[in-house]
Each structure stands twice: as C-alpha cells, then as structure tokens.
Amino acid sequence: MMQSNSETPFVERSDRDDGIAILTMNRPQRRNALSLAMMRALIEAFQEINAAGEVRAVILRGAGPAFCAGHDLSELIGRDVNAYRRIFTTCVELMECIQRIAPPVIAEVAGMATAAGCQLVATCDLAVAASSAHFATPGVKIGLFCSTPMVALTRAIGRKRAMELLLTGEPIDAATAAQWGLINRVVVPERLSEETLALAHRITGASADIVALGKSAFYAQVDLDQPKAYAYAQEVMSLNAFDADAQEGMSAFLAKRKPHWKLTDSSRSASTRYE
Amino acid sequence: MMQSNSETPFVERSDRDDGIAILTMNRPQRRNALSLAMMRALIEAFQEINAAGEVRAVILRGAGPAFCAGHDLSELIGRDVNAYRRIFTTCVELMECIQRIAPPVIAEVAGMATAAGCQLVATCDLAVAASSAHFATPGVKIGLFCSTPMVALTRAIGRKRAMELLLTGEPIDAATAAQWGLINRVVVPERLSEETLALAHRITGASADIVALGKSAFYAQVDLDQPKAYAYAQEVMSLNAFDADAQEGMSAFLAKRKPHWKLTDSSRSASTRYE
C-alpha cells in the first residue's frame, strides 16, 4: 500500500502484560477517518491478534480528541463506482472482522464517533464513552445517507431511534447513547481509559477459550429465529459443558477454589505498527 | 365510495411552503377511528403525495383531542369474516404505504393513540407526542386482541413491553413511550406542532432524493440478517456515493459552502381533501 510509506502508522498496537491489546487509530489530524488504508490496517491488526491467540480483550480507541469521523470523504469524490464499492466492501469486512475474532473488542470513545465511526461503536462487542463523547450519522446532510452504519445502528438501538439519527443527522450525547443501548457505560473523561480497562479486566479473568466460544455463539444465534437459535445453542452448551475448562471451572466453583484454565497466561509487551 | 358524499372529508391535506405536507385525520367526534373510508382516504393521500414527488416530509395528526382510537368498531360487528378481512388487509396496506412512500412521515400525537392508532404511531418513521398523550392496545379487554398492532409494536419496543401493553390493555403515558422507543420526543402540549415542525425541518434541508433512498434502504435492510443486510447496504452506499447529490454534498462540505441539491425547492400551498 502506498500509505505504508507514510511516517506514522495508521494503527498503533500496544500489548499490555494483562492480556489486553490496545489498538489506536492514529490519524488525529483527520479525526481518524476510515480511509481504505486505515480500514486495511485495522483489519490486519485484528486478524493478527486473532491468529496469535494470546490477547484476551482488545480496546479500540482514537488518537486525539475524536474517536472516528467515518469514511475519508476525499476518497469518495470524483471516482468510479467500483472505487466506492471497494471502500464499502472493505468497511463491511472490517465490521465483520471485529465480530469474528475471538477476543471481545471494546470501543473506548473519548470524542466524536460519527457515520462509519458510529458504526464502529455499534459493532464493537462493548463500548465505554466519556461524557463528552457524541454520536451521529450525519451523512444525510452531505447527500451520502449512512446506509452501512444503519445496519449496525438499527440492530443496536431499534427502529425509531435509528431512524431519527439517520434522517436528521443530529448528534446525541453519551448519556443518551447509553440509555439507548448504543454503549455500555458513560464515565467522566478523566477516567475513560481506567474504566475501559476495568471492564476489560472483568473479561480477562475468564477462560479465553470459553469467552471465544461464547462470543462466536452470540453472533451465530443473534439473527436466527428463536427455535433455530435454541437448536444451535443447546448443542454449543452441551459441548461447552464437556470442555476441560468448564469441568475445571465448575469443580473449582463447587470446591470454592480459583480455577486454572487450559491456556497459560502468556503475555507480551511488544508494540506493533499497522500501516 | 359512499363516504365521499359526506360533508367533511376524512383526511385534510395542507401543504406548506417549506415542502412539508400536513395530513389531518378528520373525524374528531369518532376520535379519528380508522374506518375503511378513513384508511382508504389516508392511503390515497399518501400515494398522491408520493406520486407528485414534491413533498419532503409528511406530518400526520388527528383533529380534536384524540390522535386515533383504532378501528371503527361499528364496522366489526355482525358481518361476515370476509368483511373483516377487507378491513385488516386495508389496515396493513395503510401501514406498509406509510413506510413505502418516499418522504418521511412523522406522527404528531396530541392525545390518545390506541389499538390501530397506536400501530400508526409505531409505524410512522418518527413520532412526537404531547406530554398529555397516551398509548394503549386495549383490544384484549373487548375480546379483539390487538394482533395487527402487535406486529408494529413488538418491532418498536421489544418483547416484554409489547406483551405488557397487549395482555393488560393498560395505557402508558408519553414519557414512558419515549423511554421505550415508541416515540422520539415528548413536548409540552402548547409546543407540539412547533416541535414536530422543527423535527421535520431537520429533514427537509437534505436532498429529497437521498432521504428517499435512505428511508427505502432502512426498511429493506431492517428485517434481514446482518450479512444480507450488509450485502445490500454496501451496494446502496456505493451507488449513493456515485449520485450527483452525494458528489455535490461532499464537495460542498469540503469547500465549506452550502450544497445545491438536484431537485428544485418547488413548493405549493394548495389544500386537498381525501374522502
């Protein structure tokens, strides 16, 4: 990619000792816009995390005051329709990648999350926002209706509220976003990273295998009608009960001791750049 | 239609200079009950608005203190089942018509919205209510379970709350309706029309073509599972980006000037009657 020659990587990865990887979208001067290069760097980062299998939770944040301002408009002007297809196909690939990788992904939203940036928040497994954050799908105002963000948004906050955001393009604040179920928590800006980490830590104590199984089962069942969802989930549950980590976890619980999961708590603190 | 001989039309249409049409259900003495004639007049009014292509947003309100009290019970007594089929088929046709026409439809709810009247509110793209409004599906109390309103209600407010309204028949107030996502805003009664217009104005500044595209895409994707919804939406988005209004909108945004949409701001203030 051309962009890989730029000085600053699009995505910074920092791995903590506690099994948590932090991915930072790193184009603050562009409000971390989802250019093709940014989307590809994110996909690459998520896929590498997934392949290595050592990370237990991912935190996705933006450098600078904005979380993410959506697509890079400069890539959407004066080109042919296949160029646009490439962009939106990559965008969908990114969203599906976030839900397909094993570790849960938590959006840490300090500032604006608009258009495809709002879609990112709706897509992440969990989301924490600073009280100063806001959320909008303003595409309608510039003639580019937020139709792909709409897919994630409708499924997160329901019809009337999604329609309001999409048709008016007006922002909502973080408290409203929490009330509508778009995000999980609102915190004071000073404590955003700390509270996001605290939420991640509630996950990293569990068996990574079982968390991965559960996350995967979640997205497999969420779109099925109830009888099919149960037909699937009862088999997942039965096989899960047979898993060594379940046997260990239940035995430990009944014996009132701490469980020892299959996977060792490998950790590393390398920093990686995705360009 | 026989009813077209009555003195007062079932639906009054008033077109404003700003691209907003106001449809008023006009049987206040019957609390704007959805008789066959009323439903047909509404369908005709919505279809004519859609065909002419000049209206950018529709506001639907009721004359008098009630918004709409649901079906006209006098049409549901002592007739054969095919007569009932005609009524409920027309009702579904009305609901689908509201979601199929190009301009967004906003319910302006001053008073009671019950049974199929509550379904109307759930069906409109957006809804604003006076704090004095209330909402109920009381059919269960008179032996006629609100099964068609249930379809819209369940999809707007979720299972437990829909079930409560349907099984008990008890009303909720406007604040509760807003909290549950049945409506978008609650305002003091004196400001109902003003605030509904203000919401409509947030839409009418946008390209009417793009709003129509977005509304249509919304209902096309809302019932699909996520992969299919994305497969559809990414193509809508790509074609949208190629649209002249998108190219103009994005260019204007980047140049910090006001966009000029394809459609001229045609307006008219004729008043039409649907009988």
Place this chain on the structure above:
Amino acid sequence: MMQSNSETPFVERSDRDDGIAILTMNRPQRRNALSLAMMRALIEAFQEINAAGEVRAVILRGAGPAFCAGHDLSELIGRDVNAYRRIFTTCVELMECIQRIAPPVIAEVAGMATAAGCQLVATCDLAVAASSAHFATPGVKIGLFCSTPMVALTRAIGRKRAMELLLTGEPIDAATAAQWGLINRVVVPERLSEETLALAHRITGASADIVALGKSAFYAQVDLDQPKAYAYAQEVMSLNAFDADAQEGMSAFLAKRKPHWKLTDSSRSASTRYE
C-alpha cells in the same frame, strides 16, 4: 424419576379462586436450581395447567430468598456429552413450554435470577421483581458460557447489554433490569406478591380464549419479517373479530355494559405437587 421419592415436591402448585395458579420452585436450599427433575416437574406442571384449560394466568416464583440459580452444577460434572445434551434439551423444552401454553406466565422474582434462572425471567411473558432482586449470567466465570440463556436474553434486552451480562458475568439490579426491558416492574419487596397478583388480575378479567389466541399469535409473529408477520396477523385478526367473544366484547363496549365471555369462570383451589 429418582427424585420423585424425595419428601418435598420440586414444584408446588397452588390454585387460587380467581383463575390464577401459582407455581413455586421448591428447592430453596439449592436456590431452586434447575436440575433435570426440577425442569421436568415444571414442564409437567405447565402442561397440566394447559391441558385442563381452567387457569387464566400463572405466577412462577421461587421458594426462599432466591428465584432460581440456574442449572444444577452437580449434574454437569464428570458425565458424557449425551447427559449434557439431555439437560440442555430439557431446558429448551421448558422455555418453549412456557411460551406455548395458553395462559400468560408471570415471573415473580424476589431474589437472584442467574444463568438459566435469568433465562426463565427473560422467557416468561411478563416479570415483576422486588427491588432486592438481581440478574446475571455468570457462566463465563466458571467456564460454562451462558449460551442457552443468551438466546432469551438477546431477544429481551438487545445486543450491547446482553453482551455485557454474558461477557462479564456481573449482576444488574432490578431497576436496571426494568430499564433494559428484562422485567416489567420493580416493587418494594414487601409488595412483590401483591403487585404480581395485581398484574395478573389485569389479564384474568379478559376472555381466556382471546388471551390465549393473542399470546400464541405473539410468538408466532415475533420472529417473522414484517410482511410475513402482517400476512399472518391480519388473518388472526379477521378470525378473532368473527369470534363470539369479540362480538360480545365489542357489543358490550358500545352498549357500555360488562361483557360475558364464553368460558365460565370455573375455579378450584386444589393444590398439586410435581415431583
């Protein structure tokens, strides 16, 4: 069943004079865990209620401080996968049974409702909880992800909130559960039974036939896409209007008198034990 020899029945049934049956899960020392025997006793109780056709609403509660702590872990350790399949198949059968029987089922939640106990609450048609109750899906902490509870939970409270409960295993209080739509009402503990009965009484005044028709239609349409849901519901509605109870109910309403439903108000106060 072996357990049928134990002294205390797993489920106590008490029928009131007003058409309401109260089922009490009766293993307080095991926090009413859903052992195979408990699940089978519940299924048997629900099926018998349904077959007899005299009960108009069911209240499901737990003996002692807990509502239900989920599956019986002692049955999930050291057995083969087919034993686990038997347990989770039975669990799904229980959940489907609750939604398939004619009378509405109201969960009365005094204390903890965790894992499959939380699934029970999400599955019941309605739910009332004491302010002291809490709700959690803590399976992830013991290596057994709550995948079957997930099916009911996702459909009751939406994606982000379901994901939070499932991934963290942390409890929410009753007020949060009400705000999220998992339950219908929160009341002070002293008034829990009274308020649950009051909610049941809002249902038992209606025609039992029509309530049964409505409940059945609810679950038949809830998973369909909107056009199919309407195609189904408009026929249900037309046939409902033709029903004698609808004709009587509408006539009584228009004549401002009390309706007389087809079914007589049979009552009985026998107590039954399910073991």
